[in-house]
Amino acid sequence: MDHSDAELLAAISEGDRTALRLLYERHAGWLVVRLGRRCGDPDVVNEAVQDTFLAVWRKPRAYRGEGDPAAWLWGIALRRLLDRVRRRSRWESVAEWVHPGAVASAEDEVLIGVEHGDLGAALDRLSPELRAVVQAMVLDGLTVRETASLLGVPAGTVKTRMMRARKQLRKGLAT
Amino acid sequence: MTWHPGDEALAAYAEGTLSTSQAWSVEAHVAECAECRATATGRVDTGRLEAIWDSTVDEIDAPRRRVIERVMVALGVPDHLARLLGATPSLTVPWLAAVVLVLGFGLAMAWSSAGEPFVDAREALLPFLLVAPLVPVAGVAAAFSRVLDPAYEIAAASPLHSFRLLLIRTVAVVATSMVPALVMALLLPHAGLLALAWILPALALAGAALVAGTFLPPIVAGASLGLAWVMGVLGVEIGPRALVAFGWTTQLLAAVVLAVSAAVMLQRRDLFEIGRRP
Numbered sequence: 001m002d003h004s005d006a007e008l009l010a011a012i013s014e015g016d017r018t019a020l021r022l023l024y025e026r027h028a029g030w031l032v033v034r035l036g037r038r039c040g041d042p043d044v045v046n047e048a049v050q051d052t053f054l055a056v057w058r059k060p061r062a063y064r065g066e067g068d069p070a071a072w073l074w075g076i077a078l079r080r081l082l083d084r085v086r087r088r089s090r091w092e093s094v095a096e097w098v099h100p101g102a103v104a105s106a107e108d109e110v111l112i113g114v115e116h117g118d119l120g121a122a123l124d125r126l127s128p129e130l131r132a133v134v135q136a137m138v139l140d141g142l143t144v145r146e147t148a149s150l151l152g153v154p155a156g157t158v159k160t161r162m163m164r165a166r167k168q169l170r171k172g173l174a175t
Numbered sequence: 176m177t178w179h180p181g182d183e184a185l186a187a188y189a190e191g192t193l194s195t196s197q198a199w200s201v202e203a204h205v206a207e208c209a210e211c212r213a214t215a216t217g218r219v220d221t222g223r224l225e226a227i228w229d230s231t232v233d234e235i236d237a238p239r240r241r242v243i244e245r246v247m248v249a250l251g252v253p254d255h256l257a258r259l260l261g262a263t264p265s266l267t268v269p270w271l272a273a274v275v276l277v278l279g280f281g282l283a284m285a286w287s288s289a290g291e292p293f294v295d296a297r298e299a300l301l302p303f304l305l306v307a308p309l310v311p312v313a314g315v316a317a318a319f320s321r322v323l324d325p326a327y328e329i330a331a332a333s334p335l336h337s338f339r340l341l342l343i344r345t346v347a348v349v350a351t352s353m354v355p356a357l358v359m360a361l362l363l364p365h366a367g368l369l370a371l372a373w374i375l376p377a378l379a380l381a382g383a384a385l386v387a388g389t390f391l392p393p394i395v396a397g398a399s400l401g402l403a404w405v406m407g408v409l410g411v412e413i414g415p416r417a418l419v420a421f422g423w424t425t426q427l428l429a430a431v432v433l434a435v436s437a438a439v440m441l442q443r444r445d446l447f448e449i450g451r452r453p
Contacts, residue, residue: 017235024231028224029216030205033189037198046223050231057235074206120196131195139199 005069013060020057027070028053031077038135038150044084051080078140086149122172130165133158180204185211189218260347270317274310274352278359281306285363300366304421305408307356308377309401312384314348316397319388338444341385349381372421379429380404382436389443 003011003022011019028049035045055062055076063072126134129151136147137158144162148155180188180201187193188201205211247257281303288299319341353374360370380400387396411420 021228024224024228026209026213026216028227029189029219030212032219032224032227033191033215034202034205036191037202042223046227046230049227050234053231054234057231068207070209070212071206120194123196123199124194126195135195135199139202 006063006065009056009060009063009069012057020053023056024053027073031073034074035077035081038078038132038140039081039085044081048077048081048084051084052077055080078142082142082146082150085152119169119173122169125172126165126168130161130168133161134165137162178204179208179211182214185214186218189215256343260344270314271351271355275355275359277306278303278310278356282359282362285366298418300363300369301412301418303360303363304369304373304418305405307360307373308380308404310352310356311349311377312380312397312401312404314352315345315381315384316388316393318344318348319385319393345381345385349378353377369418369421372418372426375426375429375433376404376421379432379436382433382440386436386439386443 003019005023005026008019008023008026012023031049031052032045035048036042039045039048052073056073063069123131123134132151133147136142136150137144142150144155144158148158151158153161184193184197184201185205188198188205191198193201201211205215244257244260247260248254252260284302285299356373356377360366360373363370384393384397384400387400390396391399408420412418
């Protein structure tokens with residue numbers, strides 16, 4: 001843990017594979033977790049992480065030394081995930097793309113959340129489908145079209161889900 | 176950073192058991208904090224991480240796809256076929272560059288002598304028309320030569336029907352050689368229909384080379400046919416009438432050769448199934 005990420009990236013651009021390995025050890029784990037919250041298929045997540053480090057290996061100079069390298073990595077990883085999801089069939093069921101754990105407990109969460117009036121509870125009360133849309137559009141800053149391909153639903157559905165989510169959150173905060 | 180979610184929350188986040196609102200706030204923190212990233216990373220299955228690393232290294236060590244291969248994959252050509260076609264020597268960019276260069280000379284000669292007095296404009300076309308039919312035959316010879324073909328081993332072990340593979344590669348080679356030739360032929364000065372007079376001879380030569388390749392090494396077959404073509408044309412062109420070698424007789428002859436070659440290839444298709452390749 002002696003070298004900073006930026007130093008590792010500089011070494012990678014010299015073709016140093018040990019540096020790539022160090023960078024991988026430092027970042028692959030949390031990228032797997034964070035991508036896993038956006039895509040329920042572990043294979044797709046694995047492929048996206050692989051693509052990310054492949055992109056880093058091939059174009060380490062794309063990092064211009066501005067900002068946190070971790071944020072830069074996340075940006076690549078999210079794009080790679082979108083690419084991979086697009087390449088898979090569009091017709092897979094929506095439930096697969098939502099976090100599997102979230103699907104199972106969604107109804108319980110709705111019931112538990114009724115008693116709270118804060119934003120956190122309002123968020124937790126959203127159905128998994130709506131939550132996935134809010135996560136993609138608000139947290140990750142994806143466009144409607146990108147969100148649609150990530151979740152495997154039409155763009156129109158993304159818009160209506162976003163509207164429904166807004167309405168529910170507003171109501172949740174008001175009570 | 177002063178606030179940290181704590182190991183328990185990080186573990187729950189990594190395992191996906193946090194509620195949405197908690198997970199989002201942990202995630203926002205993890206994005207900024209290297210320490211907590213390390214903690215969360217420690218919670219991920221190392222077997223999974225090693226598997227991803229291994230496949231990443233494999234991908235790094237794998238030869239990069241050639242541009243032509245990537246174009247083919249993008250156009251919907253199956254992966255394995257694209258790799259085989261991409262490894263065909265006569266489908267590479269240097270090859271195409273050589274084709275364009277050689278034919279470019281023919282074109283340049285046609286243009287430079289076109290304006291001169293006492294030179295028959297038709298005669299100026301001879302270099303181009305002589306060389307153009309050699310391009311596909313050279314491509315076919317190179318594509319199926321053991322010496323030049325880096326994919327020989329792959330193709331020999333390919334699960335594809337070998338005869339089908341042969342046809343696919345031939346069509347790909349002939350098509351890619353003929354497209355630049357055709358474009359340049361259309362730039363010939365005052366050529367009229369003569370601009371297309373090389374096409375049938377070209378196909379006939381390529382077909383004959385494939386057939387001859389079942390008896391001889393492809394390079395020898397291609398070279399002898401090419402030589403025969405050049406000698407034949409020059410022999411006829413010694414006479415007083417320009418471009419007589421590209422008249423209807425030749426076209427007819429070429430069509431016959433092409434038809435016969437196709438028939439022989441069909442006849443001999445089984446030959447490709449027992450391991451011998453032309």
